[in-house]
Amino acid sequence: QLQLVESGGGLVQPGGSLRLSCAASKFTLDYYSIGWFRQAPGKGREGVSCISSVDGSTKYADSVKGRFTISRDNANNTVYLQMNSLKPEDTGVYYCAAHRTVQAMCGRMRRSDFESWGQGTQVTVSA
Numbered sequence: 826q827l828q829l830v831e832s833g834g835g836l837v838q839p840g841g842s843l844r845l846s847c848a849a850s851k852f853t854l855d856y857y858s859i860g861w862f863r864q865a866p867g868k869g870r871e872g873v874s875c876i877s878s879v880d881g882s883t884k885y886a887d888s889v890k891g892r893f894t895i896s897r898d899n900a901n902n903t904v905y906l907q908m909n910s911l912k913p914e915d916t917g918v919y920y921c922a923a924h925r926t927v928q929a930m931c932g933r934m935r936r937s938d939f940e941s942w943g944q945g946t947q948v949t950v951s952a
Contacts, residue, residue, distance in 0.1 A: 827852045827941035829859075829921050834946030837911055845906040845946060847921030854878075854897065858924040858931045859904045860939050861895065863948070865917040872934030873919070874906060884931045888914070911950045918945040 833845040847859060860875040874895040875884045883895050894907040904921060922939035924931070932938055 827857075827923055829923065829941055829943040831919060831921050831943040831946040834919060834948045836949045836951065838952055839912060839950055841911050841950070842907070842909045843911065843948060845908065845919055845921075845948075847904040847906075847943065849902045849923075852923075853899075854902050854904060854923075855899050856927045858929055859897065859921055860924070860931065860934055861904075861906045861919060861921050862934075862936065862939075863915075863917040863919045864945075865914075868917075870920065870936055872936070875931035875934050876904060877930050878924075879928055879930055882931070884934060886934075908948070911948075913950045916948060916950050919948055920945045 828850045830848050858877045861873045862870045863873050864870040873886050876895045892910045897904045921943050923941045925940050
């Protein structure tokens, strides 16, 4: 069974930065597109960013474009999400997940297309 573990969350002031990590075990990340999602209190889980295993292309939600950067380090079997210029509305639990289909593109970052969710890491942006 695929396993993903997120880390790197924390409390940061508005305008600050965090880097989240998504580490895989029991499988190789190389063959899977990996997505980052977040869930704010009282809201549904939304797609934030995704990196394709096919061509390395990336996708971002409009709300994070220009501030967040997703990358992958296949040697370390890890995907990162660098988050800069954080805003209070970025607060939530951040999850990573693998696309259900090997060597599939990110598509529309629909939650139903992803599986093997990690336990999540809390990000709080507050003064």
